Amino acid sequence: MxxxxxxxxxxxxxxxxxxxxxxxxxxxxxxxxxxxxxxxxxxxxxxxxxxxxxxxxxxxxxxxxxxxxxxxxxxxxxxxxxxxxxxxxxxxxxxxxxxxxxxxxxTEDAILEAVIENLDALTIEQIYTEDVITVREDTNVGQIVNLLRKHSISRLPVLDETEGLTGMVTRHDIVDVVVRDMNKATRGDRSGEIERVLDMPVYDIMNSPVETADPSDSVRDAVSRMLEHDFAGLVVTDDVNHVIGIVTKTDVLRALTYTEEDHMDVQITNISLLDTISRADIREDISSVADKYQAMQVQHAHVRFHEHKEKLRGTPLIQCQIRLRTNKGQAAGSGEGYGAEMAFNVALDKLERNVLERKGVQADEEYRGQLLRKLGEL
Missing domain, CATH: 3.10.580.10 (CBS-domain)
Known part of the structure; x- marks a missing residue:
């Protein structure tokens, strides 16, 4: 097609x-x-x-x-x-x-509608993003805007005092309330109206209840619900309504691009920001980190760059996020630096620490299992 x-x-x-x-x-x-x-x-x-x-x-x-x-x-x-x-x-x-x-x-929707019948083979557990930024009901809209900008994301789950999911706020919700209130205000009143909106608690504009998904749900079912309700994503929750991840249309598109090539597939978002580093360099460096944990087989790597307005001698401040999908779950690292190469290296260092920490946890679990087996033999 x-x-x-x-x-x-x-x-x-x-x-x-x-x-x-x-x-x-x-x-x-x-x-x-x-x-x-x-x-x-x-x-x-x-x-x-x-x-x-x-x-x-x-x-x-x-x-x-x-x-x-x-x-x-x-x-x-x-x-x-x-x-x-x-x-x-x-x-x-x-x-x-x-x-x-x-x-x-x-549009991404047109692609998803065209391939939806082929998505039954995937489950949400295979593609969802684990590390999710959340906010509380009393977080104000100004803080929400800053979080959306800083992390270049489109939605934030809202939690209550018990860490339970109570709502969702999106970029569109903010645009909706700002445009609506600006239309009501006169030109001279608009500055004060903006301040009022930014001070509002997110509870006043969030969507509730929230469409959620279980890790075992099929991706086809998730996409069907996203398209039907015009959602960009669904919150993934556990049995007690605690947020464990989020699955978005972009996650599904990314899954469509997974390859069966011999080398690790590396996908880069905002690839135009690459300056003194290439896709081949990125693949090689991520592979060297993954190789330090031999039991971890990387199935897919996603590297995302985001440019901030701040610059140093003409070089923009870049945020880099690395996420590995492996046979041992997800591993991630993020960091910032001036230029894509510096940002990537900072994120790679964080990724390596996380991978080695995961290796240490695995070693502890194996030792504990061996000890229990020995005790059982006495």
Missing amino acids: DISDIATREFVEVDANKRLGKVRAIFERENPKGIIVTEDGEYVGIITQKQLVQSHVEDDAKAGAMVRSAPKVERTADVRKVARVLVEGGTKVAPVFQGEELWGII
């Missing part, structure tokens, strides 16, 4: 000179995955909801000020390849071209 079978020619398009306030209103009203920006009829780039939440750009600025590049996809590209392009580009939508002409767009 190539991408032309599932791409659409219907998409939201704005001119680069349109005010950002109007663009924000489009997201609030229509909730598109992304908006295509053109200038004089020519493709310029896209604007995503994520950008608007992370931006301090005023409503009077032009859409062109917020444009970001998105990976271009050919009409004849393979679906699996396009899934990788979306994941590595850190986007949910990409423009589809026929030669030099913008033909349409492809």
Whole structure:
């Protein structure tokens, strides 16, 4: 199946000179995955909801000020390849071209709808993300925005005093409440209105109850529910409603790109941020860490880069997150540095400590088992 079978020619398009306030209103009203920006009829780039939440750009600025590049996809590209392009580009939508002409767009939802019947073989336990950032019901919206920006994520589970799951807050929830209240306020009142919104507890805007999933559920069932309710992800919980992970549409797309190649498959999100380090370097360094724990076989590695605004002599501060999916569970490490290579090395050091700590725990468990067996023989 190539991408032309599932791409659409219907998409939201704005001119680069349109005010950002109007663009924000489009997201609030229509909730598109992304908006295509053109200038004089020519493709310029896209604007995503994520950008608007992370931006301090005023409503009077032009859409062109917020444009970001998105990976271009050919009409004849393979679906699996396009899934990788979306994941590595850190986007949910990409423009589809026929030669030099913008033909349409492809979204992650369209890909998932096309492959959903083939997802019964996977369970959530095989693909979900274990390390989840959570917040409490009294966390204010300003803190939520900072967490979404810092970790470049789209949703946060909300917990009560007993660590039980009570709600979920997403980027769209924040955009919705901000745009709604800005529309009510006059221009002079807007600064105070923004402050009021940022001071609100998340309890006032979160979604509740929350759609959850069990680790043993099929991925097909999870995707079906995500598409039906327009959720980007589901919280994975244990028997007592404690959060143990999250599974997102991006996790499913990433699973579609797993390969059976001889070497370890490494997937990199925001690959454009790589400067003095290559994919081959990253694969080699991660392999050297994994080899220190021989019993751990790495099935897939995901390396995610995120650029902050801060710079040092022109080099941006980068956050790097490394996550390994192995036959012994997940292992992860994260870190920051100026430039992708420094950030990756800091994250790799953290990953190595976590892997060696896991090895120590395993050794302790084996020793305990041996001791119990010896005691049983007495």
